[in-house]
Amino acid sequence: MTLLVRAGLVVTGTGQELHNGWVLARDGTIAEVGSGPAPKADEVVDEPNCVCMPGLVNAHDHMYQWATRGYVPDGTLFEWLRALYPVWARIDAETVRVAARAAMARLLLSGCTLSTDHHYVFPHGRAGIFEALVDAARELGLRFHPCRGSMSLGESEGGLPPDSVVEKEDKILAHTEAMIERYHDPAPGSMCCVAVAPCSPFSVTPQLMRDSATLARRRGVRLHTHLAETLDEERFCLEKFGRRPVELMEDLGWTGADVWYAHGIHLNDAEVDRIAEVKTGIAHCPSSNMRLGAGACRVEDLVRAGARVGLGVDGAASNEDANLAMEAHQALMLARVRNSSPRALDARTAWRLATRGGAECLGRDDCGTLETGRCADVACFRVDDLAHAGIKDLVAGLALAPPARAQAVVVNGRVVVRGGRLLTADEDEIARDIAATSARLIGG
Numbered sequence: 001m002t003l004l005v006r007a008g009l010v011v012t013g014t015g016q017e018l019h020n021g022w023v024l025a026r027d028g029t030i031a032e033v034g035s036g037p038a039p040k041a042d043e044v045v046d047e048p049n050c051v052c053m054p055g056l057v058n059a060h061d062h063m064y065q066w067a068t069r070g071y072v073p074d075g076t077l078f079e080w081l082r083a084l085y086p087v088w089a090r091i092d093a094e095t096v097r098v099a100a101r102a103a104m105a106r107l108l109l110s111g112c113t114l115s116t117d118h119h120y121v122f123p124h125g126r127a128g129i130f131e132a133l134v135d136a137a138r139e140l141g142l143r144f145h146p147c148r149g150s151m152s153l154g155e156s157e158g159g160l161p162p163d164s165v166v167e168k169e170d171k172i173l174a175h176t177e178a179m180i181e182r183y184h185d186p187a188p189g190s191m192c193c194v195a196v197a198p199c200s201p202f203s204v205t206p207q208l209m210r211d212s213a214t215l216a217r218r219r220g221v222r223l224h225t226h227l228a229e230t231l232d233e234e235r236f237c238l239e240k241f242g243r244r245p246v247e248l249m250e251d252l253g254w255t256g257a258d259v260w261y262a263h264g265i266h267l268n269d270a271e272v273d274r275i276a277e278v279k280t281g282i283a284h285c286p287s288s289n290m291r292l293g294a295g296a297c298r299v300e301d302l303v304r305a306g307a308r309v310g311l312g313v314d315g316a317a318s319n320e321d322a323n324l325a326m327e328a329h330q331a332l333m334l335a336r337v338r339n340s341s342p343r344a345l346d347a348r349t350a351w352r353l354a355t356r357g358g359a360e361c362l363g364r365d366d367c368g369t370l371e372t373g374r375c376a377d378v379a380c381f382r383v384d385d386l387a388h389a390g391i392k393d394l395v396a397g398l399a400l401a402p403p404a405r406a407q408a409v410v411v412n413g414r415v416v417v418r419g420g421r422l423l424t425a426d427e428d429e430i431a432r433d434i435a436a437t438s439a440r441l442i443g444g
Helices: 063-068 077-088 093-109 129-140 169-183 206-219 231-241 245-252 269-278 286-291 299-305 324-339 347-361 394-400 427-443
Strands: 002-011 017-026 029-035 043-054 056-058 112-119 143-150 195-198 222-227 259-263 281-284 308-311 378-382 408-411 414-418
Touching (some): 002 394, 002 408, 056 308, 063 093, 063 427, 077 231, 093 112, 112 129, 231 245, 299 308, 299 347, 308 347, 347 394
Parallel strands (some): 112 143, 259 281
Antiparallel strands (some): 408 414
16 A cells, blocks of 8 residues: 655655655555655645654653643652652553553644653552553554553652552563563564663662663663653762762663663763763653753753754653644753753754654664655644744744644554544543543542
């Protein structure tokens, strides 16, 4: 089967911007990219009033949190976590399924075609949680990198999470390997890749970090964790381990091209250079960082140093939305505020972070650009609407005035959003389900 996507402007992500451009896909892979007269195809998406670009990539998320949005609106990260852990202790597979469908639907509607999810809450006796995430992605048609997260260091042992939501480390490692065996597909064009992802330095033991790295490298999968998100975390690491967070990761074997961190805010100059040197990725989550007052990632310094940097929406309980186009906008603006300079980050670099940068964090060299042989993942955004009509530089306009939703989205050569509407599920039904689930959690 062939699919042709035609748009007023095609931004390939490789430096080309093709007026009256088109992308031809065959069986989920890009066969040709060009401009002018287009080839025939079995199916055509014709969007002359749109900018077409690579599908956006979400490099960090916690989809279950869609069921607990709006909690602790004025709290710090640690205050927010302490309030939410007891609520999250009540989640089950059905909660996760409903929340994931909502999060994934919103991501697809924002132009996201590839997303990770860092799930680390597995309450005792609640089976099927990881499976619910994978099933939701299959249903909605999202290319997916689920992370089997974990927490093992409870309050009774000096950690932050309550003991009711931590697991035994042997159980964590066994279940993680089982999920890799069941779901991980390492082939080019994969729709599902599993990663190993202990939650953070303040919620797991150093031994679990080491054992997780050993497991991941033995199985050939990637490693992910939160790092350097807040000054509270930095103080915790200094007091408990006598090391800064990045130093601790070095000690534990958690650096290299197969690792990416969420946030990476509180880094000194040497750490910025070191992260770039070892090719470890950073998932920058600007909306969440601002929402929690955590600080501003030195994204422009990381980019300048040559680091791999992508964007993440983070959990919806610390963002309340999953609009990845908005994160490109927020990254642009926050970098300029942090540097008191409009030249700190430009629009095209912001879109690169949202596409190719995220793909690099997730270890995907087959996604993130519109090139022959790459995955046919495409997002189209209107530029003739009230928010954008009349803006000369269309690419800059979409970053400065982020679109509320995409006009059309293609994942793996399949149209999943058309006319701004989700085709793979009923958006209104998803909204009703998440409202009912959220109310049930509040009621206990």
